[in-house]
Amino acid sequence: GDSVTQMEGPVTLSEEAFLTINCTYTATGYPSLFWYVQYPGEGLQLLLKATKADDKGSNKGFEATYRKETTSFHLEKGSVQVSDSAVYFCAGRDFGNEKLTFGTGTRLTIIP
Amino acid sequence: KAGVTQTPRYLIKTRGQQVTLSCSPISGHRSVSWYQQTPGQGLQFLFEYFSETQRNKGNFPGRFSGRQFSNSRSEMNVSTLELGDSALYLCASSSSQGPNTEAFFGQGTRLTVV
Numbered sequence: 706g707d708s709v710t711q712m713e714g715p716v717t718l719s720e721e722a723f724l725t726i727n728c729t730y731t732a733t734g735y736p737s738l739f740w741y742v743q744y745p746g747e748g749l750q751l752l753l754k755a756t757k758a759d760d761k762g763s764n765k766g767f768e769a770t771y772r773k774e775t776t777s778f779h780l781e782k783g784s785v786q787v788s789d790s791a792v793y794f795c796a797g798r799d800f801g802n803e804k805l806t807f808g809t810g811t812r813l814t815i816i817p
Numbered sequence: 818k819a820g821v822t823q824t825p826r827y828l829i830k831t832r833g834q835q836v837t838l839s840c841s842p843i844s845g846h847r848s849v850s851w852y853q854q855t856p857g858q859g860l861q862f863l864f865e866y867f868s869e870t871q872r873n874k875g876n877f878p879g880r881f882s883g884r885q886f887s888n889s890r891s892e893m894n895v896s897t898l899e900l901g902d903s904a905l906y907l908c909a910s911s912s913s914q915g916p917n918t919e920a921f922f923g924q925g926t927r928l929t930v931v
Contacts, residue, residue: 710842737917741922746924747921747924748821748907748922748923748924748925749907749909749919750922751919753922754917754919765886794860802848802873803848803850803865803867803872803873803911803918803920804850804860804862804865804873804875805850805860805862805909805912805920807852807859807860808859809859810859810860
């Protein structure tokens with residue numbers, strides 16, 4: 706079945722450091738890919754998405770590009786802030802299906 | 818526009834009991850999905866309803882069930898609770914109109930089984 710492999714955490718960075726969280730998706734087709742963020746005590750919020758190969762999703766300084774060859778969707782940010790501390794989930798969804806398949810989540814802590 | 822509302826936010830139940838969780842989707846959204854989040858298993862898909870019909874189901878035992886009403890509100894029920902059912906249960910709604918559809922999540926119901 707479909708699966709999402711996400712970089713294990715936790716990840717601790719200093720403020721203004723560069724962030725990369727790796728994500729790859731295994732599926733029979735070419736799914737839409739998403740990054741969700743979860744702050745303490747909250748549900749999931751969509752951070753960014755891409756629905757086809759070479760699409761780049763971006764939001765709040767975060768970016769991810771859908772690489773068709775490897776079905777990868779790595780999350781990057783050039784300069785992280787303390788407020789970016791949260792758990793990040795990579796997810797995929799096949800066309801015509803509402804079911805999201807999530808990675809294990811990566812806990813990110815940014816130190817001032 | 819109100820977001821996805823889940824009630825209650827917290828629940829404590831005893832092993833063997835049953836529980837019902839409620840989810841009110843964003844107005845106009847006809848698809849409601851449920852997920853279980855635990856530290857060990859992460860986020861796992863339970864089921865999805867669209868226009869009162871279950872369209873998709875995850876790999877959970879029959880103790881887990883759900884339904885959707887004509888106003889798109891959804892409930893999920895867990896019978897004969899086990900300690901391992903302790904989790905955050907998340908509901909998501911979407912308009913379910915193509916690959917660009919975004920799923921909006923509620924804050925979740927945290928269930929503790931003792």
